[in-house]
Amino acid sequence: MSEKAILQVGNNSYEFPLVKGTENEVAINIKTLRGATKGVITLDPGFKNTGSCESAITFLDGEKGILRYRGYSIEQLADNGSFLEVAYALIFGDLPNEAQLEKFHSDIKSKSVVDEDVKKIIDAFPKNAHPMGILSSLTSALVAFNPSSVNVDSEEEMYNAIVKIMGKLPVLVAWAMRKIKGLPLNYGSNSLGYIDNIMKMMFEKPNEEYVINPIIKNALDKLLILHADHEQNCSTSTVRIVGSSHAGLFASVSAGISALWGPLHGGANQAVLEMLEAIRADGGDTKKYMAKAKDKNDTFRLMGFGHRVYKNFDPRAKIIKIAADELLNDLGIDDPILDIARGLEQEALNDPYFVERKLYPNVDFYSGIIYRAMGIPVEMFTVMFALGRLPGWIAQWKEMRSRKEPIGRPRQIYTGENYREFIKLEKR
Secondary structure, eight states, rough: OOHHHHHHEEEEEEEEEEEEOTOOOEEEETTTTTHHHTSOOOOGGGGOOOOOOOOOEEEETTTTEEEEEEEEEEHHHHOOOOOOHHHHHHHHHSSHHHHHHHHHHHHHTTTTOTTHHHHHHHHSOOOOHHHHHHHHHHHHHHHHHHHHHTTTTHHHHHHHHHHHHHHHHHHHHHHHHHHHHHHOOOOTTTSSSEEEEEHHHHHOTTTSSSOOHHHHHHHHHHHHTSSOOOSHHHHHHHHHHHTTTTOOHOOOOOOHHHHHTTTTTHHHHHHHHHHHHHHHHHOOOOHHHHHHHOTTOOOOOTTSSOOEEEOSOHHHHHHHHHHHHHHHHHHHHOOOOHHHHHHHHHHHHHHHHHHTTOOOOOHHHHHHHHHHTTTOGGGGGGHHHHHHHHHHHHHHHHHHHHHOOOOOOOOOOSSSSOOOOOOOOGGG
């Protein structure tokens, strides 16, 4: 692309090249800005207008409601693919053939055993510890059990690191839930599929055989696919910037888990259920709370509606709404919380205030409903988000390290005190 951007600073003009992506996104390449201008930088709080990298993994168009992984639409992936197929595509660039998928799954299972000493770490946590704290700590602790750094120029070492974390993180997720529920820590079975093993490890009771419900499995598979990547969000950017210091995959993913924990990011689905609980405690009047949500002077905020990126309907929400309806109808659950959720959904889809502002239920709204219907504790919701996002984090870390991107080091504008003389203690 030959076009350039011209920046005027005082009496001086500077030219910077434009970069154009494959979906016609345009960026001004300002990597020489500070040097050319002798100190001028850009200021962009939250990096809302700043591209930190070029990436071939995920395309997102919030205005049009488009989400694609490696060029494949999220709708086709969710309708036709499995989570493991999608994970492979995100990490390696293309959907696998049968032999590739079978080898990937086999290699993951071969690396799914966690060192027994990790159980001692879990034992040290109180039963009321938040599972996100447990998961982040255990993922970081895996560095101690796998201390050697990954040679990013070796395809074999990179592959082994990938299948190792794909095998071990589901175990840690299941153990985090079983810890808070007081259940014995267990493993999956080599005879089961990836999602089947996740369900077995999470839900199996010691005194009975666990039977897979295909509708629950389908809903979980779709949810994990929908959460697998979402461009340069807070946790993904964290994984990339931590990895840019040449930190290993376990350490980088652990940092991503911590970033995901916040209520403005992965914790949003937990916030949805906490809101529903509060509405139930106040009588369950959905119309009252929709009115409160429209009142600018009211402090109440409706969680799980609208999205900071999607300016139209969240394409993931359209997909998971169908799975949520199917799951609730199949399970026949009598739960006032789920009744309140459905009431809010219908109000929002038919109220002109919400329709005009495109404040539709988002993926966090429906994922919270599904996880509750499955019997997953509220505090585990963000952990499940992390499990789904794992392939995206791996893909982003792998892409960043393979391209040998420089260490992340944002600049700042200093607004503190000017030079001051030090005054000795006795004279202050």
